[in-house]
Amino acid sequence: MMNFDYVRPASVADAIAAASEKGASYLASGTNLLDLMKGGVSRPSRLVDVTRLPGLDRIERLADGSLRIGALVRNADLAHDAEFARNYPAVAEALLSGASAQLRNAATVGGNLMQRTRCAYFYDAGSACNRRWPGAGCDALKGENRLHAVLGWSEGCIATHPSDFCVPLVGLDAIVEIEGKGGRRELPLEALHRLPGETPERETALERGDLIVALRLPTEAKGFARHARYIKVRERTSYAFAVVSAAASLRIEDGRIRDARLALGGVAAKPWRAREAEQVLAGAAPDAAVYREAARAALSGAKPSGDNAFKIELAQRIVVRALTLAARGTPDRIPALPGSPFSSVAGA
Amino acid sequence: MNLPLSLTINGVRREITLDDPRVTLLDLLRERLDLTGTKKGCDRGQCGACTILVDGRRINSCLALAVSHDGAEITTIEGVGCGGELHPVQAAFIAHDGFQCGFCTPGQIMSGIGMIGEGQAGDDPERVRECMSGNLCRCGAYQGITEAVLEAQSNMTATKQRRSA
Numbered sequence: 001m002m003n004f005d006y007v008r009p010a011s012v013a014d015a016i017a018a019a020s021e022k023g024a025s026y027l028a029s030g031t032n033l034l035d036l037m038k039g040g041v042s043r044p045s046r047l048v049d050v051t052r053l054p055g056l057d058r059i060e061r062l063a064d065g066s067l068r069i070g071a072l073v074r075n076a077d078l079a080h081d082a083e084f085a086r087n088y089p090a091v092a093e094a095l096l097s098g099a100s101a102q103l104r105n106a107a108t109v110g111g112n113l114m115q116r117t118r119c120a121y122f123y124d125a126g127s128a129c130n131r132r133w134p135g136a137g138c139d140a141l142k143g144e145n146r147l148h149a150v151l152g153w154s155e156g157c158i159a160t161h162p163s164d165f166c167v168p169l170v171g172l173d174a175i176v177e178i179e180g181k182g183g184r185r186e187l188p189l190e191a192l193h194r195l196p197g198e199t200p201e202r203e204t205a206l207e208r209g210d211l212i213v214a215l216r217l218p219t220e221a222k223g224f225a226r227h228a229r230y231i232k233v234r235e236r237t238s239y240a241f242a243v244v245s246a247a248a249s250l251r252i253e254d255g256r257i258r259d260a261r262l263a264l265g266g267v268a269a270k271p272w273r274a275r276e277a278e279q280v281l282a283g284a285a286p287d288a289a290v291y292r293e294a295a296r297a298a299l300s301g302a303k304p305s306g307d308n309a310f311k312i313e314l315a316q317r318i319v320v321r322a323l324t325l326a327a328r329g330t331p332d333r334i335p336a337l338p339g340s341p342f343s344s345v346a347g348a
Numbered sequence: 349m350n351l352p353l354s355l356t357i358n359g360v361r362r363e364i365t366l367d368d369p370r371v372t373l374l375d376l377l378r379e380r381l382d383l384t385g386t387k388k389g390c391d392r393g394q395c396g397a398c399t400i401l402v403d404g405r406r407i408n409s410c411l412a413l414a415v416s417h418d419g420a421e422i423t424t425i426e427g428v429g430c431g432g433e434l435h436p437v438q439a440a441f442i443a444h445d446g447f448q449c450g451f452c453t454p455g456q457i458m459s460g461i462g463m464i465g466e467g468q469a470g471d472d473p474e475r476v477r478e479c480m481s482g483n484l485c486r487c488g489a490y491q492g493i494t495e496a497v498l499e500a501q502s503n504m505t506a507t508k509q510r511r512s513a
Contacts, residue, residue, distance in 0.1 A: 006351065006369035006415055031411045034372070035392050047369070049416050076405075080468065100482020101463065102396060105405040106412065238481035336474040343474070 001037045005046040012053055012179050012211060019048045020181060020209035026050050028072065029106040031099075032115040040125040041116075041132060056110075056213055059084065065219035068177075071110030071212045075165070076101065078109065088221060089330045090168040090228035090247050097232050097339030098164040100239045110212040112165045113176065113192065116203070117269070118241055119159035120144065130156045130200045138200075145306030147243060150315070151299075152268040157200030158305035159269055161193055164339070166271040168230055168247035171261035172221040177214040180207060189215070193270035200269075224249035224261060228330050231322040232265070232339035233314060242266035244315045245339065248322035250286070257281050257290075262298060262323070267315055274298035277319065286327040288320070295319035353418040357381065358427025366415055373417060374398045374409035377424060385425035385454045389484075396483035399455040399462070400424050406462025408482075425454035428461060436503050437461050440496035448487035459483045460497040464504060471498060 009015040019026055023045035027033060036042035050056070056072040059081060067087070069078060078084055079095035099107065121127040121140040128137040140148055140158050148158040166189065174189040192204050206212075232245035245265035251258045260281035264272040277298035284290040295316035302312045321341060337343040351366040362381070374391070377383040377400070389397030391410045398409040401423040428435040437460045440446070447453040459480060469475040476494050485493065 001370050004369060005349070006413075008416075027413070027416065029411075030413060030416070031393060031408070034411045034413065038392060047413075049413075051416055076466075080466075100396065101466070101479050102399055102406050102408045102459065102482045103393060103411075105462075106407045238478050336472055337478050 002040070002043045002045075004044050006049065007046065008049040008052060010052075012213065015048055015050055015053060016179060016181060016209045016211055018046070019211065021046060022208075024048055026114075026211060028108040028111040029074075030111075031103050031107045032111065036116060036123075039123055041123055050211065062216075065222065067217040067221075069109055069215045069217070071108060071214055073109045074105060075099075075107045075109070075112060076104040079104065085334065087225050088168070088172070088217060088228075089225060089334070090230045090249055090326075091165065091172070091217075093334050093338045094164040094168050094230040094232075094245075094247060096334060097230060097245075109165075109215055112163055113189070113212060113215070114204070115162060117159035118162045119148065122159060130196075131159065131203065132201075134199070134201045141306065143306075146308045146310075147266070148305050148308055149268050150302040150304060150308060150311050151264075151272055152195040152270070153305045154196045154198070154200070156198060157196035157269065159196070159200075160266050161268065161270050162241050162266075163271065164230065164232060164242060164245060164265060166193075167245055167263045167265040168228070168249065169215070169217075170271040170273050171247050171249055171263035172224070173218050174221075175216040175218065176212055177216060178206065178210050179213050180210040184213075186216075189271070190273055196269050203269075223251050223259070226330055227252055227326045229322050229326040230339050231318055231325065231341055233318055233341065237337060237340060237342055244311055244318050246315070246318045246322040248319070248326040250281070250323070250326050252286060252327065255285060257284050257286050257327075260294075262294065262319065264298065264315060264319070267302070267311065274319075276300060281323070286323075288324070291320045291323040292316075294323065351415045353415060355414075355417065355419075356421045357383070358423060364414075369413065369415050371414045372410055373400065373402070373412045373414050373422070376414040377409065377422075383424050383426055386458075387451055387454055389452065389455070394484075395452070395455075396459055397452050397455040399458040399483065401458060401462055404462075404465060406459050423458075425458060428457070435461065436507075437464070437497065437500040440500035440503070441493070444492040444496040444499065445489065446492040446496040447485070447489050452483060452485045452487075456480070456483045456485065456493055460493075460500065463497065464501045469501075471502065473498065 025044035085092035227250035234240035249261040277294040387397040389395035
């Protein structure tokens with residue numbers, strides 16, 4: 001690990017000033033950043049520790065029915081907040097399907113949004129990677145790429161975004177609150193992560209010094225609580241990143257789907273909102289044929305980036321599974337194996 | 349760069365000065381404070397051998413910078429027993445053969461203690477396995493580990509009820 005200066009600012013303004021220098025990086029819990037630094041992938045010259053910044057660790061219910069989650073709220077605390085899990089069950093399920101209990105105890109909401117891809121070639125400092133080194137090329141294109149992207153990729157980068165948490169959030173129109181040199185601004189979560197295109201090294205819409213201070217769920221997000229699931233296929237039952245995942249949130253009234261939100265994980269460089277599929281579902285009766293049509297629509301633009309054509313079929317099946325289970329109704333309690341299609345509990 | 353920090357480790361307050369900000373809690377415990385019960389397995393947050401409690405919560409000490417935890421209260425495997433007596437989770441690991449080579453055991457036990465404190469698993473073995481999935485055991489003693497955690501949890505709950513009765 002390269003050495004660095006360590007600073008612990010007392011205010012958001014001081015943090016932004018300290019992080020606006022070239023080579024500086026924010027440090028929250030560090031569960032991803034320290035791993036990257038140990039591997040020589042991230043080499044910040046200064047760490048700006050934001051973990052003591054006041055007021056960023058609160059979950060606030062706002063007067064208009066929306067929810068504001070401070071960037072320093074820990075993943076485990078959010079997932080186990082009873083009211084949060086009741087109102088946004090697919091988000092809680094996604095959180096609990098990610099990482100391990102130890103990591104969820106440490107990892108923060110803001111850090112989850114800012115985590116980097118787990119592409120093995122990005123992680124291996126000896127491999128060519130356009131994200132790490134613009135113009136270097138991409139060793140994943142001709143390498144072990146069965147887990148790589150099938151949507152929105154470019155010849156420059158075929159990496160996927162690893163977050164589970166972001167998948168249901170992007171379907172629920174979550175908003176990111178950012179403080180920066182120019183003051184406070186907001187961004188839809190959907191616009192935070194960028195597709196690689198010609199500039200895979202630009203992973204997010206954030207500018208130098210920008211600090212995510214909170215995440216907001218709009219009032220309508222609660223309306224999907226009765227029919228919401230996150231389903232995730234992994235290469236082992238627990239403690240693994242998604243091969244493919246889907247978050248389905250439905251509002252069903254009088255036997256019809258009034259509103260549908262669908263997003264996929266593990267398929268692209270960002271959490272992938274499937275609006276074409278949502279349009280197929282809106283107004284339809286909830287049945288298997290319409291789920292299959294929605295799944296086809298969700299993956300209509302997909303193409304393999306390597307040895308991963310199976311993910312296109314798998315993603316469609318996971319979409320159908322997530323929609324089927326969401327329509328059946330949110331379980332009273334998050335299943336023993338959150339997000340898993342292999343729970344021993346029937347119907348989970 | 350001298351970085352002063354104060355930690356309470358197994359109930360004892362320690363004033364420490366670090367000469368390097370890169371020191372993790374794991375390396376601080378093992379290399380500088382001679383508390384080698386906490387193990388370094390992968391050093392990358394994938395195996396759980398380095399699990400400790402920080403302010404009562406289990407975390408991977410390999411992915412925690414010591415300097416960022418100034419003021420924290422830390423419990424390691426050395427601090428869970430009482431006098432000559434084993435912690436109920438330690439005793440249950442012996443009773444149920446929850447280990448073979450023993451390398452992952454301190455992390456497993458700290459994780460089990462943390463898990464019981466979180467109170468999310470109840471007495472469902474599937475939930476216990478899921479809640480313990482951050483601790484790998486290359487000997488494959490998972491059956492015994494799950495039984496040990498379940499039994500310890502039930503004993504600790506019974507003791508607590510007796511105390512409050």
